[in-house]
Amino acid sequence: MIGQQLQFQLDWPEQTRYELIRPVVVFGSPPVERAKQTGVSARTIYRKVNRFDELSMQSLFEAEPIEDTRILPPSYRWLISRGQGHALVYAFHAPAAAPAHSEHRHDHA
Numbered sequence: 001m002i003g004q005q006l007q008f009q010l011d012w013p014e015q016t017r018y019e020l021i022r023p024v025v026v027f028g029s030p031p032v033e034r035a036k037q038t039g040v041s042a043r044t045i046y047r048k049v050n051r052f053d054e055l056s057m058q059s060l061f062e063a064e065p066i067e068d069t070r071i072l073p074p075s076y077r078w079l080i081s082r083g084q085g086h087a088l089v090y091a092f093h094a095p096a097a098a099p100a101h102s103e104h105r106h107d108h109a
Helices: 004-008 012-029 031-038 042-060 073-081 088-092
Strands: none
Touching: 012 031, 012 042, 031 042
16 A cells, blocks of 8 residues: 555556655665555565565566475475385375275176
8 A cells, every 4th residue: 555646646566566665775765664654564565675686677577476385294205305205196196996896887788
């Protein structure tokens, strides 16, 4: 939420992203001060400024990477660390075992 007046004047999302961090990257304003002015958390502003420092203007056009917080279960990690990750692949892709006998017969004439 960057001020209503400012939002109406910006046509592109990239412009809005830049205006959020511009006082910090151009004038050296503290991100905490910018956070108070815009209602955006200081942490978000710090993160966007760091991305801008790394990628320059390109950071305004790309989506930010999402941290993958998924963790494999300990038993899976144990198998992989012992070079037996193939067991996991087999477990997920193995065909279901066929029943020993079927109650329904499929007679085709």
